[in-house]
Amino acid sequence: MTLMVDYCPRCGSVYQKNMRNMCNGCRDELDQKLNRCLDHLWRHPNSTTEQLSAATGMDMQELYRYIQEGRFSYNHPNLTFPCECCAQPINxxxxxxxxxxxxREAFPAPAPQPQAARATGGRATSKVLYTSRNNSRR
Known part of the structure; x- marks a missing residue:
């Protein structure tokens, strides 16, 4: 018999493994933060990421991760996170x-390779689709 326990990546306490991969305390804390953000966005739908962070006290990195995961709907165009290459704001x-x-310019996609023709033994093949029964044979 094995125990399905692990250490919480946020607080380090031992917890029983679950789908969220964190202890119940950290899960509840994150859910409360997310609900505060959603409440603020409900009242102020045009808030930027910085305004949301200031109003809810949530860390910018956590907000970026939530936006990338799609936890906020795409109806909030001012919620952005930085591009992984140049740090421009993206949605x-x-x-x-x-x-x-x-x-795409630096690494063009390779041209599709044509599939080798199947050997049919020199005869033409065709597919026939029967849509009704042939009643003449009865």
Whole structure:
């Protein structure tokens, strides 16, 4: 028999493993912070990430992670996080359009390889789709 326990990555306490991979105390704390953010966004839908952080007391890095995970709806265009390459503010994905274009130019996608034709033994094949039963054989 094995115990399904682990150390919480946030506080270091021992907890029974669950889907969120953290102890109940840290889970409740994060849920409260997320609910405060959602309440603030409900009242002030045009808030920026900095304004949301200041109003709720939530760390910017946590907000960035929540935005990247999609915990806030995309109806809030002012909630941004930095591009992983140039740190420009973006709403979704990992790279801004400029950096994405640069990577596409630097590493073009390879041309699709044509599939080898199947050996049919020299005869033509065709597929037939029967949509009704042939009643003449009865």
């Amino acid at each position: 979704r994905g990992r790279l801004c359009n400029h950096c994405l274009g640069t990577f």
